[in-house]
Amino acid sequence: MELRISAPLLASMGPLIFILWVVLGLVGATARGNSAEVSILGSGSSFIYPQMSIWIPKFTEKYPWVTLNYNPTGSGTGQKQFFSKLVDFAASDPPLTRDVWLRYRGQVLQMPVVLGAVVITYNLPVEGQLRLDGRVLAKIYRGEVRYWDDPLMRELNPGMKLPHKEIIAVHRSDSSGTTNIFTFFLHKASPQDWPLDLVGKSVEWPVDSRGNGVGAKGNQGVTQVIMNTPYSLGYVELSYALENDLPMASVRNAEGNFVSPSPQSVTEAAKNAFPLLPRSPLDDFSLDLDAVVYAPGEGSYPLTSFVHLIFWTRYGEKAEAIREFVRFVNTEGQELVAEGYAPIPPELRSVNLKAVGLIKP
Amino acid sequence: MDAREIKEKIFLAVVVILSLAAVLPVFHVFLSVIWNGLGVIMKAGPRFLLDVPPAPNAGLGGIAPSLAGTLLLAVLSSLLGIPLSLFAAVFAVEFPDNPLAKGVRVLSKALLEIPSVVVGMLVYAILVVPMGRFSMLAGALALAIMMIPYVTTYVEQALEGVPFTYREAGFALGLSRPKVVFDIMVGIARRGILTGMLIGFAKVLGETAPLLFTLGRDRYNIPLGPLDYGDSISLLIFDYAQTPYANMHQVAWGAALVLTLMFLAVFLISRRFTEEVFL
Numbered sequence: 001m002e003l004r005i006s007a008p009l010l011a012s013m014g015p016l017i018f019i020l021w022v023v024l025g026l027v028g029a030t031a032r033g034n035s036a037e038v039s040i041l042g043s044g045s046s047f048i049y050p051q052m053s054i055w056i057p058k059f060t061e062k063y064p065w066v067t068l069n070y071n072p073t074g075s076g077t078g079q080k081q082f083f084s085k086l087v088d089f090a091a092s093d094p095p096l097t098r099d100v101w102l103r104y105r106g107q108v109l110q111m112p113v114v115l116g117a118v119v120i121t122y123n124l125p126v127e128g129q130l131r132l133d134g135r136v137l138a139k140i141y142r143g144e145v146r147y148w149d150d151p152l153m154r155e156l157n158p159g160m161k162l163p164h165k166e167i168i169a170v171h172r173s174d175s176s177g178t179t180n181i182f183t184f185f186l187h188k189a190s191p192q193d194w195p196l197d198l199v200g201k202s203v204e205w206p207v208d209s210r211g212n213g214v215g216a217k218g219n220q221g222v223t224q225v226i227m228n229t230p231y232s233l234g235y236v237e238l239s240y241a242l243e244n245d246l247p248m249a250s251v252r253n254a255e256g257n258f259v260s261p262s263p264q265s266v267t268e269a270a271k272n273a274f275p276l277l278p279r280s281p282l283d284d285f286s287l288d289l290d291a292v293v294y295a296p297g298e299g300s301y302p303l304t305s306f307v308h309l310i311f312w313t314r315y316g317e318k319a320e321a322i323r324e325f326v327r328f329v330n331t332e333g334q335e336l337v338a339e340g341y342a343p344i345p346p347e348l349r350s351v352n353l354k355a356v357g358l359i360k361p
Numbered sequence: 362m363d364a365r366e367i368k369e370k371i372f373l374a375v376v377v378i379l380s381l382a383a384v385l386p387v388f389h390v391f392l393s394v395i396w397n398g399l400g401v402i403m404k405a406g407p408r409f410l411l412d413v414p415p416a417p418n419a420g421l422g423g424i425a426p427s428l429a430g431t432l433l434l435a436v437l438s439s440l441l442g443i444p445l446s447l448f449a450a451v452f453a454v455e456f457p458d459n460p461l462a463k464g465v466r467v468l469s470k471a472l473l474e475i476p477s478v479v480v481g482m483l484v485y486a487i488l489v490v491p492m493g494r495f496s497m498l499a500g501a502l503a504l505a506i507m508m509i510p511y512v513t514t515y516v517e518q519a520l521e522g523v524p525f526t527y528r529e530a531g532f533a534l535g536l537s538r539p540k541v542v543f544d545i546m547v548g549i550a551r552r553g554i555l556t557g558m559l560i561g562f563a564k565v566l567g568e569t570a571p572l573l574f575t576l577g578r579d580r581y582n583i584p585l586g587p588l589d590y591g592d593s594i595s596l597l598i599f600d601y602a603q604t605p606y607a608n609m610h611q612v613a614w615g616a617a618l619v620l621t622l623m624f625l626a627v628f629l630i631s632r633r634f635t636e637e638v639f640l
Contacts, residue, residue: 007543011444018441022498025587041495041577041590050604054416056581069590071495071578072600085493220603239605338417340605 038321043071044078044091047177047237048307051114051338052091058336059328066321075177082310088318089325090310093177095285102284107313109281109359111352112288112306113329115270115342118181119261119303120249121241122233123226124148126163129260131156133252134189134294134302140169140233141186142193143210148231156252163231166212170225170234173215175202181293181305182235188294189252189302235303238266239340253302254294265301266342272297273304274347281355282313304342311359319361326355391621398618401611409615413581414597417606424616429583430576430591431620434497435566438504442565443558445505446512453513454520455542466517472510478570480506485574495577498587503571508561515557519550552634559631563624569595594620 042052049072056068073081075092079100082090095101095110120132136152139145145152149162172179180201186194198204207213214232216225219240226232227244238261241248250258259265269292276291278284285308294302309329315322330352334343344352402409405421412423449465456462484503489495523546531541547554577590578600584591594616601613 007547008448008539011447014440014444018437018501021437022587025498025585025589028586029588039590046600046603049600050417050606050609053414053580054419057413057416060581067579067582069577069579069581072603073573084490086489086495218603219605223605237605243605243607 037065037067038318039067039069040089040318040321040325041069041071041087042078042089042091042309043073043081043087044310045075045093045177045307046072047093047116048072048091048114050239051307051341054336054338055329055333058333059325062328063321063324066324068325079310088311088315088322092308092310093305094180095288095306095308096310098284098286101286106282109311109313109355110283110285110308111281111311111326111330111355112270112277112285112344112348113309113333113352114307114337115266115292115344116305116307116340117238117261117266117301117303117342118178118185118235118305119238119241120233120235120251121223121226121246122249123230124163124233124247125230126161128157128160129247130160130249131252131258132249133258134186135193137251138186138190138193140167141171141205141207141213143169143207143213146211165231168212168214168229168232169205169207170214170216170222170229170232171205171207172202172217172222174217176218177201177305178219178235178237179203181289181303184289185293185303188290189254237340239338242340251302253298253300254296255298255300257298259299259301261301261303263337263342265299266304267345268297269295269300269302269304270306270342270348271345272300274345277348277351279351281311281352281358311355313358314360316361319359323356323359326359327353394614394617394621397611397614398616398621401615402618405615410619414601414612415608417604418608421608421612421615424594424597424612424619426580426583427592427594427597427616428619430497430500431566431593431595431623433584434500434504434572434591434593435562437497437501438508438565439558439562441501442505442508443512443561446509446557446561447516447554449509450513450516450520451542451547454517454546455538465513469510469513469517473514475510476570477507477568478573481571481574484571489575494588495575495590496588497576497584497591499575500572500591500593501587503575504565504568507568507571508565511564512557512561515560516550516554519553519557520546522553523549556631556634559627559634563627563631566623566627567595567620569593569599572596573599 052070056070060066060068075094078090079092081087122130133156136145136156146166147164148167149164153162183199183203187196187199205213214225216222219236222234222236223240223244226234248261250260253259273291273295277288288306292304292306311322330349334349337343409423410428411425413426414424415422453462453465480503484499488499488502527545527549528541531545572593578592578596579590580592598613598616601609
């Protein structure tokens, strides 16, 4: 007898197998429910993603009962997913705003865990390191300083043979925390040249209408434009300049010193900003950028920024794993900081470690 | 040579140049994926398919969890999406005057153009948020929704291509309607239908946007259960290409080549079916 399976029957097998997979999986998950394994998921800042991909394998190697993952979705999305309890922790370049912090006061913990730096990079066939300050940068991005050999540029760089070429000022075309740091620095260093309404994640660049302004998407885009455009200048995250061997300008800090970006000068800025920072992870961090950008101190690099981790105070059965992660990040994790980031200073680590005692089941 | 011949030559030249202009960018993309990806895979060796991805400036590692996730998701979403599409298409072709069937037709055509990120957001809103977690289940459902309009449209077209006389012959032999539809119509159109299914499968292999807010991107463990977090090659490429680190860019190129080869394999198989379509 010929045995034939009819097409509809065969086709119905597909969804049945799918449903079987779901049911078996759910039953399996319930059965596994009381095992000791814990799965932690974080989401947010894409800037910290490479650093996370160093921390995650090292952490899970030490704590094999924890599965740790991180989704680089962007700081804003990370906060949203954290507050809707989709993820266990968030990473965010800006801290929680005061409003959000007030709403969740006592329930959320924040901590700056690594430092980033925005660097001024340029494409200039001239020997020597360029020196810049907030005033000249503001004037460049306003379209007022238009030539490399402008008197203000020559004054900052007495030894350099600056050419009479137009400056092509590159900036981000997308909304970006990097732009926020850069414009905030311009405002703090030279408020009369760069008013507060030109500070933010995306701004109307005056240089676009008055001079040679060019927008590019992402740090990667800005890096590419600068590499391909002679006589251009722009701002990118330190790691992009390091990875592509781009020259980096030294920038005049609040004490009047020209400081080159380096892990030391960046950590120095956080050290000098420390007296202005909150003393507990439970506190309001919303103004910490104000403390660390254009920070006081002789050796502080002025374009320094934080990346924050955001946690709850209560975690149920995940509390132990979260505590260990906080401890790891603020102790040995600081020795594993990737190129392009800088570790936080020891004072800040001990403030962050107070969170270990605040995280409860 | 008179004016008409010259005109024809010019016309021919323009057509050739324009077609080249249309095709060359595709070849450029294809070649640069091979060019950049091959070196990476040669250097990483077979471990590229077995290891977890690397940290910044720490070698090449591999893409095992992402590869497993992509394959599993494509199979799971096909298990769900292909049969549903098949029934929807049969329904739409077999009952052309039924208002519901008309709805299926219009909807499947309209959904072809839906931005895939919308599908991701839909599953995020109706499944991920209520469940309180990202999961392979959510990813598979998002991909199934992505593929249904494609496969339905292909299967509809394949069924419509069957001459009406075959159907009449079936009824004349006294066969029941389901027998005519599934044994005769589907039988004759089977190659077109299989092609549609494979194209749906290939489509979901490369999707990124529906997975952004559904999957949870676990890059270190191979997913198995419906509640596990998962990853896909497309998401890995998306994230790694945006980092500043050269080794992570290389992993992204290698992953792009793996994905392209998977895509090509499915495409070649489906080509074999279409070549044999004529009876």
